[in-house]
Amino acid sequence: MSMWMRFGQPLEAVIDDYEPIFDGWQAGGVEAMLVGRLIFADSEGTPMNTAAFDPDPTIYADLGVEPPP
Numbered sequence: 001m002s003m004w005m006r007f008g009q010p011l012e013a014v015i016d017d018y019e020p021i022f023d024g025w026q027a028g029g030v031e032a033m034l035v036g037r038l039i040f041a042d043s044e045g046t047p048m049n050t051a052a053f054d055p056d057p058t059i060y061a062d063l064g065v066e067p068p069p
Contacts, residue, residue: 002031002032003028003029003030003031004030004031004032004033004034005025005030005032005033005034006033006034006035007033007035011035055067055068
């Protein structure tokens with residue numbers, strides 16, 4: 001069995017001191033990570049709308065799916 005680690009918000013607790021955390025997970029047998037839903041915020045914690053990708057409407061059309069607004 002492969003062990004995976006999933007973590008989400010807040011990421012700062014992991015990112016600020018990631019090396020010993022990731023090393024510990026690896027030593028414990030973790031082989032992969034899944035980072036949960038990403039939420040971006042400014043330095044004051046106000047959420048920001050940030051596209052993770054540039055949606056291409058032709059891809060959605062090829063799949064018969066309505067593209068996001």
